[in-house]
Amino acid sequence: xxxxxxxxxxxxxxxxxxxxxxxxxxxxxxxxxxxxxxxxxxxxxxxxxxxxxxxxxxxxxxxxxxxxxxxxxxxxxxxxxxxxxxxxxxxxxxxxxxxxxxxxxxxxxxxxxxxxxxxxxxxxxxxxxxxxxxxxxxxxxxxxxxxxxxxxxxxxxxxxxxxxxxxxxxxxxxxxxxxxxxxxxxxxxxxxxxxxxxxxxxxxxxxxxxxxxxxxxxxxxxxxxxxxxxxxxxxxxxxxxxxxxxxxxxxxxxxxxxxxxxxxxxxxxxxxxxxxxxxxxxxxxxxxxxxxxxxxxxxxxxxxxxxxxxxxxxxxxxxxxxxxxxxxxxxxxxxxxxxxxxxxxxxxxxxxxxxxxxx
Ligand code: IPM
Ligand code: MG
Numbered sequence: 001x002x003x004x005x006x007x008x009x010x011x012x013x014x015x016x017x018x019x020x021x022x023x024x025x026x027x028x029x030x031x032x033x034x035x036x037x038x039x040x041x042x043x044x045x046x047x048x049x050x051x052x053x054x055x056x057x058x059x060x061x062x063x064x065x066x067x068x069x070x071x072x073x074x075x076x077x078x079x080x081x082x083x084x085x086x087x088x089x090x091x092x093x094x095x096x097x098x099x100x101x102x103x104x105x106x107x108x109x110x111x112x113x114x115x116x117x118x119x120x121x122x123x124x125x126x127x128x129x130x131x132x133x134x135x136x137x138x139x140x141x142x143x144x145x146x147x148x149x150x151x152x153x154x155x156x157x158x159x160x161x162x163x164x165x166x167x168x169x170x171x172x173x174x175x176x177x178x179x180x181x182x183x184x185x186x187x188x189x190x191x192x193x194x195x196x197x198x199x200x201x202x203x204x205x206x207x208x209x210x211x212x213x214x215x216x217x218x219x220x221x222x223x224x225x226x227x228x229x230x231x232x233x234x235x236x237x238x239x240x241x242x243x244x245x246x247x248x249x250x251x252x253x254x255x256x257x258x259x260x261x262x263x264x265x266x267x268x269x270x271x272x273x274x275x276x277x278x279x280x281x282x283x284x285x286x287x288x289x290x291x292x293x294x295x296x297x298x299x300x301x302x303x304x305x306x307x308x309x310x311x312x313x314x315x316x317x318x319x320x321x322x323x324x325x326x327x328x329x330x331x332x333x334x335x336x337x338x339x340x341x342x343x344x345x346x347x348x349x350x351x352x353x354x355x356x357x358x359x
Contacts, residue, residue, distance in 0.1 A: 002035040003309050006066040008059065010044040011088060012282025013292035013345075014072020020294035020349030021070060021301040027353050028305065028314045039066070043095070044074030044088035044282075054091030060098055068308035069095075069275045070301060073282035097137050101267035101275055103171050104134040104246065105178070105303070108263055110233070110256040113326050117258030117336030120230060128233045128256050131182065133175040134246025136267055138167045139197075141243045163197045163242065168204040174268075175240035176212040184215045185237035189225045189245055201242060222249070229253055250279060259334040261293030264300035266307050274308045276300040290344045293332040295322055298352055321355035 007022055009015035022038060029036040041059040048054050054074070063069050074088040095101075108130045115122035143160030150156070172188065179186045188205040190198035202219055209217040220228070222245045228235065229252055241249065254260040260280045267275040278296025286292045299322060306315035330351045331337035332344075343351065 002037050003067045004037045004039065004065065005304070006059075006062050006069045007038055007040050008043040008063075008069060008071040009040070009046070010042075010072040010074045010091075010282065011046055011076045012073050012284045012287040013280075014044075014074070014282060016072075016287070016290065016292050016345045017278060017294045017297035018070060018072040020345060020352075021297035023349060024298050024318060024353060024356070025070075025301050025304070027356055028311075028318060031317075031356070032311065032314050034309075034311070043071065043091040045076050045079040047091060048079060048086055048088060052086070054086055054088050055094040055098075059091075060095065063095060063099060063275075067273060068304045069273075070297070070304060071095075071275060071277040072297065073277070073280065075282045076284045076287075093141060095275065096267055097142065099273065099275065100137065100269035102135060102137045102167070103174050103268045104132075104136040105266040105268065105307075106132040106134060106246075106250045106253075106263060106279060107303075108132065108250070108253045108256055111258075111262075111323065111326050113329075114258040114262075114335060118255055120233075120255060124231075124233060125256055126234070129182075130233065130236045130253060130256075131178060131238045132246060132250050132253065133171060133178065133238060133240040134250060135163075135167065135171045135240075135242045136246075137243075138163050139243035161195065161197050161244075163200060165200065165204050168201050169208055172205045172208045172240055173211070175238050176208060176215050176217075179215045179238040180212070183237040186215055186217050187225070187236055187239045188217060188219050189222050189239055189241035189249070190219065191222050191245075192219070193221060197242070205240070225249065226252060230255070254279070258336060259293060260296075261332065261334045262295040262299065264296050264298075264303050266300070266303040268307060272308050272310070274304065276304040276308075290346060291333050291342070292345050293334050294345050294349045295326075295332075295352075298322060298349070317356060317359055318352075321352050321359060324355045325351045 110125040110128035302318035333342040
């Protein structure tokens with residue numbers, strides 16, 4: 001059976017890194033004797049330029065029909081006017097919401113060979129392996145009312161942080177299920193000492209924990225969690241948290257790996273269809289220069305194979321190929337390459353595909 005994969009290159013370095021991940025998927029399909037049909041569609045700033053819409057109907061339709069979606073990045077200075085009516089980010093947020101992708105998995109592993117590229121002490125990083133499960137379709141990102149107004153001649157703006165118990169329960173339950181296949185520990189992160197929505201979050205998380213007697217639950221406040229992440233990163237297994245806290249904490253945790261460029265993500269909902277994207281964003285300063293790190297996109301392709309196509313063995317193969325390339329010294333500029341030794345985006349992709357072919 002042919003699997004349909006929609007490619008959404010997007011903006012900035014998105015097209016460059018998606019090109020490499022696409023080639024990896026094609027190589028894996030050939031090896032596994034599987035057929036993948038790829039479709040390219042526009043999103044974000046590129047879609048605003050072409051269609052005046054960051055999520056054109058044709059893109060959304062294609063994504064709804066697809067088995068999986070691989071996205072590069074959205075956004076850039078060209079579309080950054082804070083007063084603009086349409087923004088690239090609306091494309092990504094609209095897609096997450098329209099497809100009901102409520103859980104964002106961000107695995108962060110510290111590769112020993114990259115410890116020197118991290119500002120954290122190498123001894124702290126040994127064995128760090130954290131899986132973030134970020135709630136993705138609720139909270140401040142989507143809450144209503146959301147507005148800007150002038151009241152009494154002064155400007156005022158409102159965002160709303162709202163969660164229902166069902167929105168909390170489904171993402172926390174997924175975190176527990178994933179913890180079962182790991183070290184059986186879940187840290188639920190909130191701000192229950194201040195926020196009503198966090199008090200509900202904590203209550204529901206405690207109720208869900210009762211369904212999983214084999215998994216340990218701890219609660220932690222987001223501010224102290226932010227500190228513990230850089231002082232004792234090894235003390236975490238699975239972290240589950242609401243949308244905005246998850247956005248912030250996952251960028252912080254990227255310092256474990258030495259580079260934001262190597263972290264993948266999977267956004268999942270009820271079915272097997274998922275949206276896969278590196279977490280690095282569009283990096284406009286690097287765009288078009290062929291220097292971006294394709295590893296985040298390639299590891300996202302591995303997650304796509306595992307979670308949407310049921311090809312766990314092939315996903316392991318891609319992850320092992322990336323690890324082998326890193327172990328044998330392959331580095332893009334962001335990974336602390338020695339001067340003059342940085343691989344280009346294409347050369348890193350090629351190097352990883354060679355490891356796959358040799359496996
Ligand atoms: C992320 C990004 C997005 C988010 C932006 C681009 C809307 O920062 O995926 O972490 O905030 O969710
Ligand atoms: Mg972010």
